[in-house]
Amino acid sequence: MKKLTLIITAVLAVAGAAQAQQALWGVPQLTSPEINSDKTVTFRILAPDAQEVKVTGDFLPTEKIQTPFGVFDGPGYADLVKDDKGVWSFTTAEPLAPELYSYSFIVDGLKTNDPSNVFLIRDTATLTNIFLVDGDRADLYKVNDVPHGTVSKVWYPSPSLGMNRRATIYTPAGYESSTESYPVLYLLHGMGGDENAWTELGRAAQILDNLIAQGKAKPMIVVMTNGNAAMEAAPGETSEGFKAPTTQLPKTMDGSFELAFPEVMAFVEQNYRTRQDKASRAIAGLSMGGFHSLHISKEYPEAFDYVGLFSAAIIPQAEPLPEIYQDMEGKLARQFADAPKLYWIAIGKDDFLYKANEEYRALLDSHGYPYQYFETPQGHIWRNWRIYLSEFLPQLFD
Amino acid sequence: MKKLTLIITAVLAVAGAAQAQQALWGVPQLTSPEINSDKTVTFRILAPDAQEVKVTGDFLPTEKIQTPFGVFDGPGYADLVKDDKGVWSFTTAEPLAPELYSYSFIVDGLKTNDPSNVFLIRDTATLTNIFLVDGDRADLYKVNDVPHGTVSKVWYPSPSLGMNRRATIYTPAGYESSTESYPVLYLLHGMGGDENAWTELGRAAQILDNLIAQGKAKPMIVVMTNGNAAMEAAPGETSEGFKAPTTQLPKTMDGSFELAFPEVMAFVEQNYRTRQDKASRAIAGLSMGGFHSLHISKEYPEAFDYVGLFSAAIIPQAEPLPEIYQDMEGKLARQFADAPKLYWIAIGKDDFLYKANEEYRALLDSHGYPYQYFETPQGHIWRNWRIYLSEFLPQLFD
Numbered sequence: 001m002k003k004l005t006l007i008i009t010a011v012l013a014v015a016g017a018a019q020a021q022q023a024l025w026g027v028p029q030l031t032s033p034e035i036n037s038d039k040t041v042t043f044r045i046l047a048p049d050a051q052e053v054k055v056t057g058d059f060l061p062t063e064k065i066q067t068p069f070g071v072f073d074g075p076g077y078a079d080l081v082k083d084d085k086g087v088w089s090f091t092t093a094e095p096l097a098p099e100l101y102s103y104s105f106i107v108d109g110l111k112t113n114d115p116s117n118v119f120l121i122r123d124t125a126t127l128t129n130i131f132l133v134d135g136d137r138a139d140l141y142k143v144n145d146v147p148h149g150t151v152s153k154v155w156y157p158s159p160s161l162g163m164n165r166r167a168t169i170y171t172p173a174g175y176e177s178s179t180e181s182y183p184v185l186y187l188l189h190g191m192g193g194d195e196n197a198w199t200e201l202g203r204a205a206q207i208l209d210n211l212i213a214q215g216k217a218k219p220m221i222v223v224m225t226n227g228n229a230a231m232e233a234a235p236g237e238t239s240e241g242f243k244a245p246t247t248q249l250p251k252t253m254d255g256s257f258e259l260a261f262p263e264v265m266a267f268v269e270q271n272y273r274t275r276q277d278k279a280s281r282a283i284a285g286l287s288m289g290g291f292h293s294l295h296i297s298k299e300y301p302e303a304f305d306y307v308g309l310f311s312a313a314i315i316p317q318a319e320p321l322p323e324i325y326q327d328m329e330g331k332l333a334r335q336f337a338d339a340p341k342l343y344w345i346a347i348g349k350d351d352f353l354y355k356a357n358e359e360y361r362a363l364l365d366s367h368g369y370p371y372q373y374f375e376t377p378q379g380h381i382w383r384n385w386r387i388y389l390s391e392f393l394p395q396l397f398d
Numbered sequence: 399m400k401k402l403t404l405i406i407t408a409v410l411a412v413a414g415a416a417q418a419q420q421a422l423w424g425v426p427q428l429t430s431p432e433i434n435s436d437k438t439v440t441f442r443i444l445a446p447d448a449q450e451v452k453v454t455g456d457f458l459p460t461e462k463i464q465t466p467f468g469v470f471d472g473p474g475y476a477d478l479v480k481d482d483k484g485v486w487s488f489t490t491a492e493p494l495a496p497e498l499y500s501y502s503f504i505v506d507g508l509k510t511n512d513p514s515n516v517f518l519i520r521d522t523a524t525l526t527n528i529f530l531v532d533g534d535r536a537d538l539y540k541v542n543d544v545p546h547g548t549v550s551k552v553w554y555p556s557p558s559l560g561m562n563r564r565a566t567i568y569t570p571a572g573y574e575s576s577t578e579s580y581p582v583l584y585l586l587h588g589m590g591g592d593e594n595a596w597t598e599l600g601r602a603a604q605i606l607d608n609l610i611a612q613g614k615a616k617p618m619i620v621v622m623t624n625g626n627a628a629m630e631a632a633p634g635e636t637s638e639g640f641k642a643p644t645t646q647l648p649k650t651m652d653g654s655f656e657l658a659f660p661e662v663m664a665f666v667e668q669n670y671r672t673r674q675d676k677a678s679r680a681i682a683g684l685s686m687g688g689f690h691s692l693h694i695s696k697e698y699p700e701a702f703d704y705v706g707l708f709s710a711a712i713i714p715q716a717e718p719l720p721e722i723y724q725d726m727e728g729k730l731a732r733q734f735a736d737a738p739k740l741y742w743i744a745i746g747k748d749d750f751l752y753k754a755n756e757e758y759r760a761l762l763d764s765h766g767y768p769y770q771y772f773e774t775p776q777g778h779i780w781r782n783w784r785i786y787l788s789e790f791l792p793q794l795f796d
Binding site for chain 2: 238
């Protein structure tokens with residue numbers, strides 16, 4: 001390897017200069033973030049000419065912010081300090097609790113990613129760096145040394161929407177080499193999300209791998225569809241090209257997605273080894289996906305024995321109501337006449353949808369419909385949705 | 399939808415402030431890059447406090463740069479100009495030729511991504527924004543309105559390396575619903591790359607979808623392995639966590655990967671509907687992956703009828719040579735005794751491996767071994783590897 005090593009060394013030394021003509025390999029100059037042995041975390045960025053560098057993220061205590069719409073909890077900020085080499089750094093005062101965190105730098109007012117950290121997640125149009133402090137529940141979000149399922153990006157036909165549509169499908173470890181049939185969870189995202197959200201922001205594949213390996217969840221197929229009926233696929237994955245993500249989409253909560261839902265179920269049941277009875281099907285979703293799960297499960301009451309509403313966006317729709325949203329009480333009565341084995345409602349105390357969910361629970365209570373309720377601190381955030389998924393999965397397919 | 403719209407509007411207005419507690423939806427304030435109707439491109443960034451903003455990328459003419467190692471072609475730079483709202487912008491003087499381009503901003507000396515563009519690709523430890531100017535060959539790199547194959551991240555056992563390993567596997571549109579068996583291309587990455595490189599930097603899924611839809615390539619399965627024998631999977635996808643990518647890996651070109659190669663082939667042939675004869679197997683790779691393809695194809699001479707060496711890193715290895723690199727001429731003689739239908743060598747005129755490839759061709763010539771040769775301008779860059787893939791695929795599995 002001697003010659004090769006020499007060539008690489010020479011080449012790395014000029015990598016910056018040469019990269020237009022030789023795709024070589026930049027290596028980060030700094031370690032950032034560094035998770036120290038005491039679980040404090042150090043952030044670093046080389047910015048010799050900057051006047052002020054801050055870090056902001058969900059690992060910092062929130063700050064109350066006055067806005068025209070009231071006082072909100074905003075993300076905290078911390079100042080980095082520059083050394084004589086132009087490296088700015090900040091170390092948290094306390095160890096951080098186990099969690100998947102996100103953060104950004106703000107350099108002289110400009111929000112920027114950490115150039116030393118290639119791990120980013122996209123939430124609609126925002127890209128944010130991530131890091132993980134392990135321990136406790138956060139160990140479910142890690143890739144551990146356990147058998148891993150397959151994660152596939154699959155296109156299925158949706159004649160009613162007039163397009164092929166992209167879904168993310170998880171098959172459990174061993175699926176390829178077995179002849180077994182598996183139960184299926186349909187797992188839906190929120191507004192601004194797409195078929196990538198649950199695996200990227202939600203760490204769904206890791207949570208599934210880990211819970212299945214621990215024997216806490218049954219091996220299952222998980223189908224993560226795109227819940228925006230006007231979209232074929234996530235931004236950048238359609239013939240619209242690299243178009244900026246947006247929340248201003250038509251047909252998100254007008255019944256189109258719910259009515260087309262049997263098409264993705266048909267594709268999955270025809271092309272994967274699935275168990276095809278009510279006891280072997282679950283549906284759950286967050287925010288808009290919780291709203292979709294509510295309506296799909298009551299529209300097709302014989303389909304799902306497990307229903308999960310995570311911070312569900314149970315919001316009145318404009319009149320005239322699409323047919324699927326009409327006669328809510330009649331349809332719920334039909335669904336609960338042969339009640340799902342599990343109807344699971346979860347929300348954070350600070351969620352802006354808390355009250356809407358409270359009212360929905362009161363409606364279920366008024367009819368004596370059985371459900372389970374799970375409440376957490378905090379609001380309408382992925383941290384909660386990862387918790388809900390990891391609490392929901394072990395209850396499926398008993 | 400009225401109430402919902404109101405809620406969203408209110409919430410967007412405070413999204414920045416509220417995001418620690420409510421995961422809502424930032425939307426970009428600017429369009430950048432904007433591909434104008436005349437195919438000039440405009441870049442924009444809001445940075446009111448910045449003193450100087452530049453853009454650098456492979457869409458700009460290269461500049462000669464003097465380094466201690468000689469004069470190299472370096473990436474070009476262009477200055478952005480600030481308007482009275484603090485928005486900096488730059489428009490290319492000329493229309494850009496069709497291509498997938500990459501770029502970064504440099505704000506007061508700090509390299510940063512474009513905050514208005516969520517589309518990034520990672521090359522080892524460098525994240526760069528991308529955009530695509532369509533037309534000509536670049537239309538192969540686009541998602542077009544054609545049937546799409548499935549892209550899966552799959553783990554296969556590699557007993558000889560003592561681990562499960564991750565591969566990206568492309569199955570052509572219709573695979574799920576058909577009973578047909580398909581030929582297989584094994585497509586290998588270069589040093590610093592991993593099992594994600596060909597689909598992310600190489601646009602392999604789009605090139606395959608488009609060429610298959612046009613009838614120019616046969617429907618095939620494409621297996622993109624991880625060629626670093628010390629790695630289970632790409633950075634962030636292993637139990638090492640979010641560890642910074644590096645090129646300083648052991649066991650990249652010491653024979654380990656080549657010797658373990660029958661294990662991935664066995665997994666694919668046991669678990670996918672594959673045609674399992676020499677005429678239905680191809681292997682190709684770029685740089686280190688070209689080196690791997692050379693050695694794997696001669697080590698298992700009955701396996702592959704199609705071999706592609708893209709900018710192959712044909713570099714002498716340190717003594718003592720691993721067994722697999724010994725007796726090169728004897729093994730080539732065995733391979734070419736029943737010569738592959740296609741042995742295809744491609745390289746750019748400015749590639750730092752040009753001479754090594756010239757010498758290798760001279761060796762083949764000296765024995766009269768048949769091969770095809772394809773030469774392009776420019777060097778050791780993804781632009782060339784996308785071209786090579788799109789030239790290679792139509793020649794497979796006649």
